[in-house]
Each structure stands twice: as structure tokens, then as C-alpha cells.
Amino acid sequence: MSTIQVKDEQGVRIITINRPEKRNALSLEMYTNLTEYLIQGESDNAIYCFLIKGQQDCFTSGNDVADFLKNSNLDSKHPAFNFLFHLLDLKKPIVAAVTGAAVGIGTTLLLHCDLVYADNTAKFQLPFVNLALVPEAGASLLLPQLVGPQKAAELLLLGESFDAQTAKTLNIINDVIPSETIFDFALAQAVKLAKQPPLALQASRALMRSNKELVRQQMKDELAQFSIRLKSDEARTRFEAFLKK
Numbered sequence: 144m145s146t147i148q149v150k151d152e153q154g155v156r157i158i159t160i161n162r163p164e165k166r167n168a169l170s171l172e173m174y175t176n177l178t179e180y181l182i183q184g185e186s187d188n189a190i191y192c193f194l195i196k197g198q199q200d201c202f203t204s205g206n207d208v209a210d211f212l213k214n215s216n217l218d219s220k221h222p223a224f225n226f227l228f229h230l231l232d233l234k235k236p237i238v239a240a241v242t243g244a245a246v247g248i249g250t251t252l253l254l255h256c257d258l259v260y261a262d263n264t265a266k267f268q269l270p271f272v273n274l275a276l277v278p279e280a281g282a283s284l285l286l287p288q289l290v291g292p293q294k295a296a297e298l299l300l301l302g303e304s305f306d307a308q309t310a311k312t313l314n315i316i317n318d319v320i321p322s323e324t325i326f327d328f329a330l331a332q333a334v335k336l337a338k339q340p341p342l343a344l345q346a347s348r349a350l351m352r353s354n355k356e357l358v359r360q361q362m363k364d365e366l367a368q369f370s371i372r373l374k375s376d377e378a379r380t381r382f383e384a385f386l387k388k
């Protein structure tokens with residue numbers, strides 16, 4: 144079974160993260176596949192929108208922590224960061240359906256999505272500092288803009304988990320949807336987007352993201368810090384502690 148599954152339906156490219164035994168932790172190969180599916184979908188004239196989801200009990204636990212230990216050399220071509228830069232440059236809209244854990248990049252990628260739905264099992268967390276790292280995906284810029292600097296400091300510097308209701312109050316997600324219907328609901332919303340006039344949809348989306356170059360620069364600055372921190376003793380100690388647990 145592939146760890147990233149893809150299915151095209153009613154003009155929507157549905158991307159499902161599928162590595163349940165590791166709580167959908169994202170390996171290098173999974174990032175590469177995610178990026179390929181985004182690139183293919185962008186150039187496919189029959190695709191108008193993306194939907195990203197995980198399993199019913201887990202969205203993604205974020206970057207594979209074991210990979211952090213094995214591959215500590217980072218640049219913009221690293222599969223995780225390459226994926227994030229492609230996400231930034233996407234023209235077609237993205238819907239996300241979050242169920243269970245959405246940790247690290249599992250939460251920050253949502254800041255690049257257009258419509259985000261979660262169920263009551265969703266648990267968001269940004270444990271970058273806890274892992275002796277720094278935020279990525281432009282979260283150090285986008286999150287303070289979205290939730291205010293004090294709340295962003297609480298989420299990013301303390302790195303505690305928060306639930307779907309909190310995420311809704313903070314405007315990180317659009318709505319909380321019952322677990323039984325969340326995937327159908329998210330698909331229906333994606334199909335609605337797919338039926339909009341595509342050029343107007345994409346042009347409007349681009350206008351709403353007029354700070355894109357600022358976000359790109361922030362992502363480059365984050366990457367520079369991230370790669371320094373990733374090699375630090377304090378980070379390696381945290382990764383080893385998690386893996387030994």
C-alpha cells in the first residue's frame with residue numbers, strides 16, 4: 144500500500160497520507176510523492192482543486208523524527224522544504240480535512256490551505272521549540288498575522304497541543320465537522336471550488352496571497368535557522384528521547 148495515495152474525483156485531486164503505523168509521519172519519499180502529485184495536479188486541466196487528508200484517526204504526526212537524525216543537511220531542495228515551496232507556489236486551491244494528530248508541518252501546511260475542516264478528534268501542535276528547532280512553512284510570519292503575536296508566541300514557543308474548537312476560534316480552521324461526515328463534507332466543499340470559473344478562482348486566490356514574496360523570504364530565513372538548529376546537540380537529544388520513548 145502506498146504511503147501517499149492519490150485519487151481524482153469530480154475535478155478534485157484527493158491526496159491521502161497513509162502510514163498509520165507511524166502516525167502518518169512524513170518520510171523523505173512521502174514528501175517527494177506529495178510534491179509530484181501537486182505538480183501533476185497543477186498541470187492537469189481536469190483538476191481544479193486539491194484535498195489533503197489523512198486517516199480517520201490521524202492527519203500527520205509531522206516530519207519523521209528518525210529522518211531528522213539521519214539527514215541533517217538541509218537546503219531548499221530537501222524534500223520537506225521543496226514540498227513547502229511548491230505549496231507556496233500552488234495556483235489551484237487546497238482544502239484540508241484534519242482528523243486526529245496534526246503535528247509540526249501537519250499544522251503549518253494548513254496555513255497554506257484555503258479551506259480547512261477538522262473533527263473533534265483533531266489535535267494540533269507546533270512543537271518546533273520543544274524539539275530545539277524553529278518554525279517552518281512561514282509560520283513565524285503567518286501565524287502572528289492570523290492569531291496575533293501573543294497567541295502565536297504561546298502556540299510556537301510553548302508548543303502545547305490545542306483542539307479543533309480552539310483552532311476554529313483562532314481562525315486556523317474554518318469549521319468543526321462531525322467525524323462521520325468530515326471527509327464527505329470536505330470533498331463536497333472542494334467540488335464546489337472545482338465548479339467555480341477556474342481562472343477567476345485562481346486570480347482571486349492569488350490576489351488574496353499578495354504577501355507571497357514576503358512569505359517566501361520568511362521561509363528562506365526559517366530554513367537557514369532550521370538547518371543550524373537541526374544539527375545542534377539539544378535537537379539531537381530531543382529526537383533521540385522521542386525515538387527511545
Ligand SMILES: C/C=C/C(=O)SCCNC(=O)CCNC(=O)[C@H](O)C(C)(C)COP(=O)(O)OP(=O)(O)OC[C@H]1O[C@@H](n2cnc3c(N)ncnc32)[C@H](O)[C@@H]1OP(=O)(O)O
Pocket residue numbers: 164165166168169203204205206207208209223244246247248249270271274279385386
Ligand atoms: C519540517 C517539519 C518539521 C516537523 O514536522 S516537526 C514535528 C515532528 N513531529 C513530532 O514531534 C511528533 C511526534 N509524535 C508524537 O508526538 C506522537 O506520536 C503523536 C502525538 C502524534 C501520537 O501519539 P500516540 O498516539 O501515543 O502514538 P506513538 O506511540 O507516539 O507513535 C506510534 C508510532 O509512530 C511513531 N511516530 C509517531 N510520530 C512519529 C514521527 N513524527 N516520526 C517518526 N515516528 C513517529 C512512534 O515512534 C511509534 O512507533 P513504534 O510503534 O515503532 O514505537
